[in-house]
Amino acid sequence: MSDNLDDFRTEIAAWIADNLPAELKGIPRDENTICWGGRNWQFASDAQKQWLERCHARGLTCPRWPTEYGGGGLSRAQEKIFREEMLKAEAPSPLESFGIWMLGPALLKFGTDEQKAAHLPDITAGKIRWCQGYSEPGAGSDLANVQTRAEDMGDHWLINGQKIWTSYADKADKIFALVRTDRDAPKHLGISFMLIDMETPGVTTKPIRLISGASPFCETFFDNVKVPKEGAIVGEQNRGWDVAKYLLTHEREMIGGGGGGLMSGSTLSDMIGTMDPAATADPVLRAEAMELEVDAMAFALTMERYKDMAESGAGVGNASAMLKYYGTELNKRRHEIIMSAKGSDALDWGHGAAAPWLRTKANSIEGGTSEVMLDIISKRVLELPSK
Amino acid sequence: MEKLVDTGDEVMLRDAARGFLDDAAPLTAFRANRDAGRPYDPALWSEMASMGWAGVLIPEDAGGADMGHRAAGILAEEMGKTLAASPFISSAVIAATALRAAGSDRLAAIAGGEALYALAVDEGAKHAPASSALAAKPDGNAFRLSGRKTFVADGSSANRVLVLARTSGGAGDAQGLTLFDIDAERAGLARTASGSIDARDFATLDFDDVAVTGDDIVGDVDNGLAALGPGLRAGQAALAAELGGLSAGISAITLGYLKERKQFGRTIGSFQALQHRAAHLFSEIEVTASAIANAGRVLDHDPDAAQVAVSLAKARATQTARLAVMEGVQMHGGIGMTDEYDAGFFMKRARVGAEWLGDYGHHAAIVAASRGL
Numbered sequence: 001m002s003d004n005l006d007d008f009r010t011e012i013a014a015w016i017a018d019n020l021p022a023e024l025k026g027i028p029r030d031e032n033t034i035c036w037g038g039r040n041w042q043f044a045s046d047a048q049k050q051w052l053e054r055c056h057a058r059g060l061t062c063p064r065w066p067t068e069y070g071g072g073g074l075s076r077a078q079e080k081i082f083r084e085e086m087l088k089a090e091a092p093s094p095l096e097s098f099g100i101w102m103l104g105p106a107l108l109k110f111g112t113d114e115q116k117a118a119h120l121p122d123i124t125a126g127k128i129r130w131c132q133g134y135s136e137p138g139a140g141s142d143l144a145n146v147q148t149r150a151e152d153m154g155d156h157w158l159i160n161g162q163k164i165w166t167s168y169a170d171k172a173d174k175i176f177a178l179v180r181t182d183r184d185a186p187k188h189l190g191i192s193f194m195l196i197d198m199e200t201p202g203v204t205t206k207p208i209r210l211i212s213g214a215s216p217f218c219e220t221f222f223d224n225v226k227v228p229k230e231g232a233i234v235g236e237q238n239r240g241w242d243v244a245k246y247l248l249t250h251e252r253e254m255i256g257g258g259g260g261g262l263m264s265g266s267t268l269s270d271m272i273g274t275m276d277p278a279a280t281a282d283p284v285l286r287a288e289a290m291e292l293e294v295d296a297m298a299f300a301l302t303m304e305r306y307k308d309m310a311e312s313g314a315g316v317g318n319a320s321a322m323l324k325y326y327g328t329e330l331n332k333r334r335h336e337i338i339m340s341a342k343g344s345d346a347l348d349w350g351h352g353a354a355a356p357w358l359r360t361k362a363n364s365i366e367g368g369t370s371e372v373m374l375d376i377i378s379k380r381v382l383e384l385p386s387k
Numbered sequence: 388m389e390k391l392v393d394t395g396d397e398v399m400l401r402d403a404a405r406g407f408l409d410d411a412a413p414l415t416a417f418r419a420n421r422d423a424g425r426p427y428d429p430a431l432w433s434e435m436a437s438m439g440w441a442g443v444l445i446p447e448d449a450g451g452a453d454m455g456h457r458a459a460g461i462l463a464e465e466m467g468k469t470l471a472a473s474p475f476i477s478s479a480v481i482a483a484t485a486l487r488a489a490g491s492d493r494l495a496a497i498a499g500g501e502a503l504y505a506l507a508v509d510e511g512a513k514h515a516p517a518s519s520a521l522a523a524k525p526d527g528n529a530f531r532l533s534g535r536k537t538f539v540a541d542g543s544s545a546n547r548v549l550v551l552a553r554t555s556g557g558a559g560d561a562q563g564l565t566l567f568d569i570d571a572e573r574a575g576l577a578r579t580a581s582g583s584i585d586a587r588d589f590a591t592l593d594f595d596d597v598a599v600t601g602d603d604i605v606g607d608v609d610n611g612l613a614a615l616g617p618g619l620r621a622g623q624a625a626l627a628a629e630l631g632g633l634s635a636g637i638s639a640i641t642l643g644y645l646k647e648r649k650q651f652g653r654t655i656g657s658f659q660a661l662q663h664r665a666a667h668l669f670s671e672i673e674v675t676a677s678a679i680a681n682a683g684r685v686l687d688h689d690p691d692a693a694q695v696a697v698s699l700a701k702a703r704a705t706q707t708a709r710l711a712v713m714e715g716v717q718m719h720g721g722i723g724m725t726d727e728y729d730a731g732f733f734m735k736r737a738r739v740g741a742e743w744l745g746d747y748g749h750h751a752a753i754v755a756a757s758r759g760l
Contacts, residue, residue, distance in 0.1 A: 290755035297754065298703045301677040305391035312392050322670045377669055378662035382642055385654045 037126025436500025
């Protein structure tokens with residue numbers, strides 16, 4: 001096995017070296033360089049387009065998905081090697097999307113063959129950009145309280161309601177949303193996981209400005225939106241909560257583990273390098289930075305250990321709430337220290353540190369608040385009583 | 388690098404260790420030892436030795452089981468859960484590793500459980516090997532040791548002593564130290580047991596013109612820190628593992644109490660204020676467990692480059708144990724403060740473990756230095 005993996009490493013490293021356009025090597029990951037794909041996607045450069053096409057042809061936009069849908073069919077160990085070699089080659093991710101992170105895994109687990117064939121190839125090719133419609137003004141932490149209504153009109157569903165915190169809804173082609181298909185059932189049992197085209201008449205979006213400035217978040221409104229029934233619901237009707245729960249676990253691992261770029265990779269030395277000399281000499285700040293580094297290194301090992309656990313078949317399950325809780329709280333600490341280290345320099349928007357610092361405050365809210373994570377750990381992992 | 392989860396063999400080792408300790412060294416046994424003024428039970432150590440634990444890091448041709456540092460960590464974790472007291476870390480981990488690296492012929496005696504070692508390194512209230520000043524004065528082809536070592540774990544019950552002495556240079560010099568392996572009964576060596584809060588054996592060792600020869604030297608003259616390094620790192624990793632087990636042990640007891648104790652007509656574990664603290668503690672224990680597993684793996688694969696991984700584990704384990712025992716007492720309320728209850732035993736051992744072989748600041752500084760601070 002290790003021989004095979006060594007061969008794979010050699011092969012994939014050579015492939016990256018041969019195919020990565022030179023101008024993309026070492027390009028920083030930011031809003032201007034990420035490739036999201038979609039119907040209306042404007043490539044940032046010919047190189048970005050070329051890199052996406054080459055990776056897709058080789059199944060590397062979704063390395064672990066089945067090849068029949070444009071995935072790479074790689075094993076977990078191979079995927080890990082691929083990511084390591086990408087990092088080593090300073091190669092950017094060819095494609096990022098909520099389709100890759102969330103809808104794809106949901107379809108692979110809950111979708112029909114028709115749904116998989118209809119959607120997965122467009123995700124791996126970067127042809128369709130998806131967004132997620134979960135939260136509502138009245139359904140934040142209490143997500144199962146979603147009220148966006150889907151009425152059965154015979155050949156179609158009629159959708160009315162409002163979603164909030166829908167990232168990139170104004171740029172997405174389609175949305176996977178939690179909608180209420182049974183208003184009389186207990187709240188967890190009347191929800192369906194529905195796929196809706198954003199170009200359908202009656203769908204409108206409005207961007208949300210955050211304390212950190214412009215954001216990808218939107219409000220999304222559904223006003224008498226007609227969704228053809230064929231293939232609209234993933235999983236069973238009224239059992240959308242099962243799909244959502246499965247996906248939330250994915251999302252938690254991603255946010256906690258630095259997916260989506262939320263965990264900044266800067267090391268202590270990077271941080272110190274930007275410190276004002278007076279800050280470097282501050283023993284309290286240095287101590288805070290040292291403690292953070294200890295915790296961050298141990299957390300990185302925990303991400304690795306949990307991956308190993310998942311790989312070995314030992315279920316991680318609800319303990320993944322711990323990753324989300326710990327990782328996001330660490331990230332907030334990191335940015336507090338960065339702000340202190342840079343002192344008053346960082347207080348100018350133009351410096352660039354303040355917006356990320358403010359943005360991290362949402363890390364422990366989005367995808368389930370820290371308090372919800374602690375609830376999950378105490379009730380489902382530690383099995384503490386409810387009364 | 389191997390995975391951070393237990394292998395099949397390690398799962399078996401852990402299960403076997405847990406089964407044995409639950410039966411042979413439960414908390415009631417620790418209490419009995421404490422009440423009898425006995426730092427550990429020699430009969431228990433004999434049984435551990437017969438199961439191969441004393442030789443866990445010793446080659447098979449010297450009678451050991453040679454299972455590696457991750458395995459030693461698993462044993463230490465399980466011992467930490469029930470506060471099982473034994474010379475395991477001093478003899479089977481620290482001395483075994485240092486003497487193995489030096490090619491000593493005393494390994495078989497350690498594996499058999501007969502050789503009981505103590506490491507005499509500290510001289511002040513904080514662990515700082517390079518600051519050793521205990522003098523080794525040249526005497527022909529030999530040396531004479533004079534000075535004091537403090538906080539020597541297993542110091543009064545050991546029959547052999549590894550002592551770090553200064554053969555040249557001055558306090559603070561990393562060079563000029565030499566590690567000696569001597570009989571604990573050697574003339575001029577006086578050992579005084581201290582009343583350690585964790586009811587284990589810690590002693591002050593006074594060396595008054597103790598004669599040592601070239602045969603007693605471990606490694607090279609004036610290069611004692613290098614000779615001691617492997618043993619020290621192994622001991623720090625095993626102690627981190629013990630503290631990880633201790634954290635899990637007190638946490639399990641506390642969770643049990645949260646599920647059973649009623650106040651205000653409710654089980655106290657139903658209060659969100661306590662639930663969230665319990666969940667936070669769980670998170671810290673999980674994160675620390677990763678650093679502990681990693682330290683064992685790195686020691687097994689690349690022992691010379693293991694200091695950062697080991698220090699990370701010791702730093703984390705120290706802080707996590709502190710949180711676990713404080714929450715343990717607080718969540719138990721008044722009963723947690725009583726000597727009749729076991730929570731205090733965990734708290735005292737955690738405090739001793741925090742200082743032994745380097746405290747949080749010592750190890751956090753090593754970790755931070757590796758990252759550019």
